[in-house]
Amino acid sequence: MALSLRSLPIKGGRLTLYIDYWPPFMINGKPRRKEYLGLYILAKPRTSLERDENAKINKQAELRLSERKIEIAKFGSARMAKATITIAEYCRDTGKNKKAKKTQANWKEMSDHLDKAEIGAIQLSSLTVQDCQNLKSYFLTGNLAQSSQSKYFGLFRTAIRDAHLADLIPIGLHDRVSSIPRGRATKEFLRQHELDALFSTPVRSLLTRRTFLFSCLTGMRHSDLQALKWENVFDLSDGICELRYKMIKTGKQHTLPIGQQAREVLGATRGKQRDKVLLNTPSIQSVNYTLHRWRVRAGISKKITFHSGRHTFATLALSNGVPLKVVSDYLGHSSITQTEVYARLLEDERDRYVGRVNLTMPLTLVDEKDRKEDSR
Numbered sequence: 001m002a003l004s005l006r007s008l009p010i011k012g013g014r015l016t017l018y019i020d021y022w023p024p025f026m027i028n029g030k031p032r033r034k035e036y037l038g039l040y041i042l043a044k045p046r047t048s049l050e051r052d053e054n055a056k057i058n059k060q061a062e063l064r065l066s067e068r069k070i071e072i073a074k075f076g077s078a079r080m081a082k083a084t085i086t087i088a089e090y091c092r093d094t095g096k097n098k099k100a101k102k103t104q105a106n107w108k109e110m111s112d113h114l115d116k117a118e119i120g121a122i123q124l125s126s127l128t129v130q131d132c133q134n135l136k137s138y139f140l141t142g143n144l145a146q147s148s149q150s151k152y153f154g155l156f157r158t159a160i161r162d163a164h165l166a167d168l169i170p171i172g173l174h175d176r177v178s179s180i181p182r183g184r185a186t187k188e189f190l191r192q193h194e195l196d197a198l199f200s201t202p203v204r205s206l207l208t209r210r211t212f213l214f215s216c217l218t219g220m221r222h223s224d225l226q227a228l229k230w231e232n233v234f235d236l237s238d239g240i241c242e243l244r245y246k247m248i249k250t251g252k253q254h255t256l257p258i259g260q261q262a263r264e265v266l267g268a269t270r271g272k273q274r275d276k277v278l279l280n281t282p283s284i285q286s287v288n289y290t291l292h293r294w295r296v297r298a299g300i301s302k303k304i305t306f307h308s309g310r311h312t313f314a315t316l317a318l319s320n321g322v323p324l325k326v327v328s329d330y331l332g333h334s335s336i337t338q339t340e341v342y343a344r345l346l347e348d349e350r351d352r353y354v355g356r357v358n359l360t361m362p363l364t365l366v367d368e369k370d371r372k373e374d375s376r
Contacts, residue, residue, distance in 0.1 A: 005065050007041070008166070014040045016166050017061045019068060036166040037064055038093040057097070087127055088120030090168075091159050100251040110152040113138070124168050127160065132177040139180060150182040187345060188302050189311035190216070192319075201298040207282050208290040210265055214278075215309030217262040219317075219331050222306050223248040226281045231273040233266065247332055254332045314342040 002022045007015035019035040039061050041054040085093075088111045095107020114120035117138035119131045135156060139149040161174035190198065195216060203209050211225060220228075224247055232245040241263045243256040266277050282290070287306045295304055302308075310331070317327050328339035 003065060003069055005061055009043060010040070010162070010165050013043050015043050016040055016162075017057070018166070019065055035068070036163075036168050037061055038090060038166075039064075039097060053099075085124060086121050087124055087159070088114040090124055090163060091156070094159055094162070100249060102249045106151065107155060110155045113152055114156070124163055125170070127169060127173060129173055129176045132156075132160070132173050136177060136180065146180070147182055150180045153180045187311045187341065188304050188308045189315045189342075189345065190300070190302070190304065190308065192316060194298075194300050194302070195312060195316070198295060198298045198300060201294065203290065203294045203297075205282065205286075205290050207278070207280060208287050208294070211278060211281055211287065212291065212306060212309050214262055214265045215306065216312045217265070218243075218256060218258050219310045219313035220256065221247070221249065221310060222281075222284050222287065225278065226276075228277045229273065230271050230275055230277055233270070233277060235263075250332070250334070252332065252334075256330065256332075311342070311345075314339065315345055318342055319346060 004020045005017065006020045007017050010016050017037050017039045019037065021033050021035065024033045037060075039057050041057050042050050045051045045054050091107060091111040091114065095104050095111065098104050098107060111120065114135065117135050119127075119135055122131055136153060139153050142149070144152070157174045157177065157179060160169060161172070163169045164172050164174065199209070199213065211222070214220060214225060215222070220243075224245060227248060228243065228245060232243055234242045234244060236242060239260075241258050243254075243258060245254060245256075246252065247254050271277070284306055291304055291306065291308075295302065314327055314331060317330070318324065324339055324343060325336060327342070328336045331339060333339050
């Protein structure tokens with residue numbers, strides 16, 4: 001049997017790698033020549049980082065090809081073709097090839113839900129529309145927030161779409177099951193008077209105070225702030241300060257201009273280039289525990305977390321006239337639609353104040369005066 005490593009163009013400017021067999025092997029009584037590996041490379045890498053990533057994935061594919069050759073020499077056939085693996089295994093393998101750690105974690109969590117929904121052990125080639133509907137029912141009737149339901153089921157639909165494009169699933173299941181809507185946003189944020197009240201209230205942990213204040217002033221995530229080093233801080237000659245760093249969540253390079261107050265939070269004395277800017281930054285759990293007690297003492301009823309600082313920055317920026325596109329760039333969103341949720345939050349807040357402007361006299365008095373004036 002002859003084996004060759006080949007690639008096939010798919011959406012997004014990528015290539016999916018597969019092993020070509022001749023003569024074909026049999027799966028469920030049907031001859032197949034292709035074993036898709038669940039490995040993807042960029043068709044036209046532009047940077048050295050992208051080329052290095054391509055080379056790394058190509059080595060993984062070559063290793064898989066070598067394993068198949070050894071199996072055929074030893075057993076006379078490939079012991080497991082890719083189409084015979086389970087949907088949970090396929091999703092886990094797909095997640096491992098993602099760049100961002102957060103994305104990898106999301107794929108793993110989704111794969112775990114496949115097992116809980118009792119469809120994870122189903123082979124890719126045997127997956128049916130009913131299996132997909134059962135998973136959707138599992139999410140809709142579970143205890144997950146609607147945004148999480150939408151996220152995990154969306155990843156699943158992406159997985160079965162890619163598997164169909166790679167000829168691992170015979171029919172387009174992703175077109176036969178609808179997505180789960182995200183629902184209305186429930187992001188908590190602080191209004192200006194609440195923010196002022198919070199920071200005028202004493203708190204025992206000054207580190208929590210500094211880190212949360214910095215997030216409110218810049219919209220920076222906890223993970224990025226925790227990893228920030230002085231080599232990422234650029235004090236420009238015109239008095240502007242820029243933070244240039246790779247975002248932990250997305251893996252993308254980001255440039256964030258910050259204001260004078262935010263720069264003061266970082267301190268006037270610069271450390272060594274490789275030193276952390278905010279030493280001993282509290283963990284997200286520690287910050288959230290302190291924030292709970294702090295906001296109660298400040299008389300704030302909202303249940304805020306550290307990530308509320310990012311929401312606070314976005315909503316206050318929009319309410320002060322900063323254009324939506326600029327706020328989107330500050331937050332590092334890949335699409336302006338991600339930022340539009342904050343504009344909707346402000347609309348929700350506006351609705352709370354409907355009917356607050358009224359006359360101080362009953363309307364009947366006005367009617368009587370109008371009638372007297374009309375009769376003259």
